[in-house]
Amino acid sequence: NAGVTQTPKFQVLKTGQSMTLQCAQDMNHEYMSWYRQDPGMGLRLIHYSVGAGITDQGEVPNGYNVSRSTTEDFPLRLLSAAPSQTSVYFCASSWTGGDGYTFGSGTRLTVV
Amino acid sequence: GNSVTQMEGPVTLSEEAFLTINCTYTATGYPSLFWYVQYPGEGLQLLLKATKADDKGSNKGFEATYRKETTSFHLEKGSVQVSDSAVYFCALKWGSQGNLIFGKGTKLSVKP
Numbered sequence: 001n002a003g004v005t006q007t008p009k010f011q012v013l014k015t016g017q018s019m020t021l022q023c024a025q026d027m028n029h030e031y032m033s034w035y036r037q038d039p040g041m042g043l044r045l046i047h048y049s050v051g052a053g054i055t056d057q058g059e060v061p062n063g064y065n066v067s068r069s070t071t072e073d074f075p076l077r078l079l080s081a082a083p084s085q086t087s088v089y090f091c092a093s094s095w096t097g098g099d100g101y102t103f104g105s106g107t108r109l110t111v112v
Numbered sequence: 113g114n115s116v117t118q119m120e121g122p123v124t125l126s127e128e129a130f131l132t133i134n135c136t137y138t139a140t141g142y143p144s145l146f147w148y149v150q151y152p153g154e155g156l157q158l159l160l161k162a163t164k165a166d167d168k169g170s171n172k173g174f175e176a177t178y179r180k181e182t183t184s185f186h187l188e189k190g191s192v193q194v195s196d197s198a199v200y201f202c203a204l205k206w207g208s209q210g211n212l213i214f215g216k217g218t219k220l221s222v223k224p
Contacts (some may be wrong), residue, residue: 004155031210033211033212035214040216041216042201042214042215042216042217043156043201043212043214044214045211045212045213048211050210058211090155090156092156092212094210096210100146100148100158100161101158101212102158103148103155103156103157104155105154105155106154106155
């Protein structure tokens with residue numbers, strides 16, 4: 001049972017480049033979310049999904065895009081990377097609204 | 113809106129000392145409350161949770177009680193160990209989407 005798997009673990013991008021952060025879970029969870037973690041800011045919600053084909057924006061969605069074509073996968077796309085997107089990104093999944101989330105190990109992204 | 117406020121760190125304790133990390137929340141209705149722990153270089157792990165008033169969550173010697181009258185969910189441990197050194201996040205979940213709202217985190221360092 002792998003849980004939540006994020007790839008890559010580390011990435012360096014140049015300003016203006018695009019890329020996709022991958023997230024996959026094997027627990028058949030309905031809920032999936034993307035957070036970014038910045039020093040002194042805690043974790044902030046970027047986008048989330050309550051099931052395949054359903055996504056919505058969180059607190060800081062600008063510059064990011066998501067889709068949910070399957071229950072297992074929830075990729076996060078950076079459309080045109082900016083230095084302000086330098087952060088650690090976490091994907092998380094959960095069964096229902098009342099349960100705690102399972103987090104991936106994170107992707108550390110640096111935009112230069 | 114909904115929010116979580118937790119005590120700022122860092123907190124430095126000697127081994128076997130008593131730990132309290134304060135957490136208060138603002139929310140409409142009755143959210144679920146969580147404590148997550150993040151060890152260096154890792155993702156977040158659910159430490160404990162409480163889903164209704166007066167519930168006590170506990171795990172690995174840590175405890176927290178859901179206090180509706182004071183809107184608080186303070187984390188306590190009677191005797192900390194060096195291995196408890198980590199960042200601790202208080203979080204709430206409210207609404208049908210079940211998204212987590214995090215505090216900014218408290219870094220705990222335990223010295224031998």
